[in-house]
Amino acid sequence: MDQIPRDIELAVRAAAEDSKGYAGELPGVYRRARRRARRRVTAVASAFVVLAGLVGGGLVVRQRQAAYEPAVAPPAPAQRLILSGVAGEYEAPQNLPTPVRLGGNLQIGEVSADDHLITHSVVGGGSYDRSIGLPDGRLVSLGPRSGGAMLLTVQSLGGETQQRDIRQMAEPVALAAADAATAYLWRPHGLYAHDLAGGLERLVISSAMLDVSEADPGAALDAADVVGDRLIIAGKSRSCRPLLLGIDPPGGVRFLPLTSLGCSRVTDLRLSPSTNRLAVTYTKAAGGVRVAVLSTEDGAILADREVATASTCQVRIAWLNERVVRGVTVPPRSPEPQELSLFRIPT
Amino acid sequence: MVVPTAAPRSVSSSDPAVDGFEAFYRAHVDRIYRALAVTLRRDDLAHEAVDEAMARAYAKWPVVGSLDNPAGWVFRVGLNWATSFWRKLRRESPLPVDADHPVSDTTPTGALFMLAELPLPQRAVITCRVLLDLSTAETAEALGLTEGTVKSRLSRGLAVLRTQMSSEE
Numbered sequence: 001m002d003q004i005p006r007d008i009e010l011a012v013r014a015a016a017e018d019s020k021g022y023a024g025e026l027p028g029v030y031r032r033a034r035r036r037a038r039r040r041v042t043a044v045a046s047a048f049v050v051l052a053g054l055v056g057g058g059l060v061v062r063q064r065q066a067a068y069e070p071a072v073a074p075p076a077p078a079q080r081l082i083l084s085g086v087a088g089e090y091e092a093p094q095n096l097p098t099p100v101r102l103g104g105n106l107q108i109g110e111v112s113a114d115d116h117l118i119t120h121s122v123v124g125g126g127s128y129d130r131s132i133g134l135p136d137g138r139l140v141s142l143g144p145r146s147g148g149a150m151l152l153t154v155q156s157l158g159g160e161t162q163q164r165d166i167r168q169m170a171e172p173v174a175l176a177a178a179d180a181a182t183a184y185l186w187r188p189h190g191l192y193a194h195d196l197a198g199g200l201e202r203l204v205i206s207s208a209m210l211d212v213s214e215a216d217p218g219a220a221l222d223a224a225d226v227v228g229d230r231l232i233i234a235g236k237s238r239s240c241r242p243l244l245l246g247i248d249p250p251g252g253v254r255f256l257p258l259t260s261l262g263c264s265r266v267t268d269l270r271l272s273p274s275t276n277r278l279a280v281t282y283t284k285a286a287g288g289v290r291v292a293v294l295s296t297e298d299g300a301i302l303a304d305r306e307v308a309t310a311s312t313c314q315v316r317i318a319w320l321n322e323r324v325v326r327g328v329t330v331p332p333r334s335p336e337p338q339e340l341s342l343f344r345i346p347t
Numbered sequence: 348m349v350v351p352t353a354a355p356r357s358v359s360s361s362d363p364a365v366d367g368f369e370a371f372y373r374a375h376v377d378r379i380y381r382a383l384a385v386t387l388r389r390d391d392l393a394h395e396a397v398d399e400a401m402a403r404a405y406a407k408w409p410v411v412g413s414l415d416n417p418a419g420w421v422f423r424v425g426l427n428w429a430t431s432f433w434r435k436l437r438r439e440s441p442l443p444v445d446a447d448h449p450v451s452d453t454t455p456t457g458a459l460f461m462l463a464e465l466p467l468p469q470r471a472v473i474t475c476r477v478l479l480d481l482s483t484a485e486t487a488e489a490l491g492l493t494e495g496t497v498k499s500r501l502s503r504g505l506a507v508l509r510t511q512m513s514s515e516e
Contacts, residue, residue: 002483002498004476008508012477015385015462022380024398026372032402206391249399251428 079318080133083109089337099337132178142175174218177226186218205250227271234266279325281315302347368408382478400425419489461511469504
C-alpha cells in the first residue's frame with residue numbers, strides 16, 4: 001500500500017494545523033550557526049594549545065631550573081572555594097587563636113589559594129542560602145528576607161553592593177551558578193539566565209527537557225553546575241548518573257556515571273574552567289565521602305579519593321586550575337569549634 | 348496550499364548561497380516544524396530541533412542546497428537530534444506529551460489522538476509523506492531507510508489509523 005487515503009491525509013494535516021506554528025526567526029538560526037562554528041574553532045584551538053603545551057613544556061621546565069624564582073603570591077585560583085551553607089564555629093586552618101564563626105547573619109567563609117580561611121560579610125545581613133565567589137572578587141549570594149522577598153546580592157571587593165528581589169509570585173527559586181555577567185537560577189519552569197547588570201531573565205533550558213519536577217527543579221536535584229555553555233545535573237532520581245548538557249543551544253551531551261565506584265548519592269558537582277573535567281563529591285552506601293574526577297569527553301575516571309570517613313561531613317570543592325581540584329571537609333556541626341580539613345587532588 | 352519541496356533557485360543577490368538558504372528557510376521552516384511537532388508530539392522540542400537542523404543546513408548549505416530534498420534532510424537531522432537527546436535522557440522510553448500540544452480527541456478529527464497511537468518511526472514516515480509531500484523513494488532517502496521499510500511502516504501505520512477511524516464512525 002503506497003497511496004495515502006484522502007481521509008487519513010486530511011486527518012494528519014489537521015493534526016499539523018493544530019500545532020501552534022513555528023515561532024522562531026531566521027536571525028536566531030544564524031546566531032545558532034555562528035555559535036556552533038565558534039565552538040568548533042574553540043575545540044580545535046584548545047586541542048592545539050594542549051598539544052603545544054605538551055611539546056613545549058619540557059623546554060620551559062629546563063629553562064626554569066637555572067632561573068631565580070622570587071617569592072610571589074600564589075596565583076589566583078580558577079574557581080573560588082566558598083563555604084556556604086556550613087554555619088558553625090571553626091578552627092582557622094592557619095592556626096589563628098580565635099575560632100571563626102560562619103553562617104547566620106554574620107559571615108561567609110572562603111578558603112584562599114594559600115589555604116587561609118577568610119571571611120566575607122554580606123551587606124544587609126540575613127541568612128544566605130548560597131553564595132558563589134566570582135574570579136573578579138565579587139560575591140553573588142541568594143537568600144530569603146522577611147516579607148517573602150528573595151534577595152540576589154552582588155557585592156564587590158570594595159563593598160559596593162547591588163541587591164534585587166527576584167522572587168516571582170512566591171515561586172521557589174535557587175541559585176545554581178554564576179559568572180561575571182550572569183546568575184543561573186532554578187525556577188519552576190527551568191533554568192534561567194539572570195543578567196546581573198540589568199536583571200533581565202531568559203529561559204535557558206526547561207524543566208520538561210531536563211525531566212525534573214516543574215514544582216521545584218532546584219529541590220529535585222542533588223547537585224548542578226554551569227560553566228560556559230555546559231550544564232551538569234545530578235537528579236535525585238538518578239543521582240549517581242550526572243547528565244552533561246549543552247545550554248546554548250540546549251541538548252543532551254552524555255551521562256557521566258559513578259555507579260562503578262559504588263556511589264549512593266552525589267552531593268556536589270564542579271565543572272573545570274574549560275569544562276573538560278568534572279569533579280564530583282559523592283557518598284557511598286558503606287559510609288564516607290569521596291571526590292572523583294571524570295573526563296567529560298568520555299566519562300573516564302581520572303581520580304577517586306576518600307576525603308571523609310563519615311557521610312555526615314560536608315565537602316566543598318573548586319578547581320584551583322584546569323588540573324587540580326582543591327576542597328575542604330567540614331565536620332558535622334558541634335558546640336565545640338570544628339577543624340576544617342583541606343585537600344588537593346591533582347589529575 | 349502545497350508548498351513545493353525543492354528550494355527556490357531564482358533568488359539573485361550578491362551572495363547566492365545565503366539568499367538560497369534564506370528562501371529555503373522561509374518556504375519550508377513552518378512545514379518542517381509542524382511535521383516534527385506531529386512526529387515528536389512536543390512543540391518545544393520540535394522548535395529546538397528545527398532550529399538546530401536549520402543551523403546545520405545553513406553551515407553546509409552548498410552541499411545541502413544541492414540535494415534533491417533539502418527539506419527531508421532538515422527533517423531527518425532535526426528528528427535525529429531530538430530523538431538522540433531523548434534517548435540519552437529517557438533510555439528509549441516514550442516521549443512525553445507537551446501540555447501545549449495535548450493528545451486528545453477534542454480536534455474535529457481526533458487526529459492527534461489517532462497519531463499518538465503510532466510508534467514514532469511510523470509517524471515519521473506518515474508525516475514525511477503527507478506533510479512534506481515526499482514520495483516513498485524520497486521518504487526512504489530522507490530518513491535513511493530502504494523503500495521496503497518505508498512501505499512496511501506506512502502500511503502498518505495506515506492500517507492502525509484506518510481501524511481507529513472506522514471505530515470512530
